[in-house]
Amino acid sequence: MDSVGVTWQGSGGPSVKGKSLVKELLRALVSQGRSLANARGASTELSRARVEREEVEIYLHELRRSRRSADPEEPGDSARQA
16 A cells, blocks of 8 residues: 555556545546636736726826816916915
């Protein structure tokens, strides 16, 4: 019996119990790989949404600022500021 509890048969291969353990380990590994791929995809999607949101906020800020500078001062505005 080796360190993971697999009994090797005389033909050089693992026993039926060992084969099922190997299958379970492979399934777990594949499942973990899928989970990591899903997490990476979700993370990328969230990062893109964050960048788009920041770009919209910058655009709106610049738009407001340009509108303020383009608006002519109303009469009396300078008197209110003083």
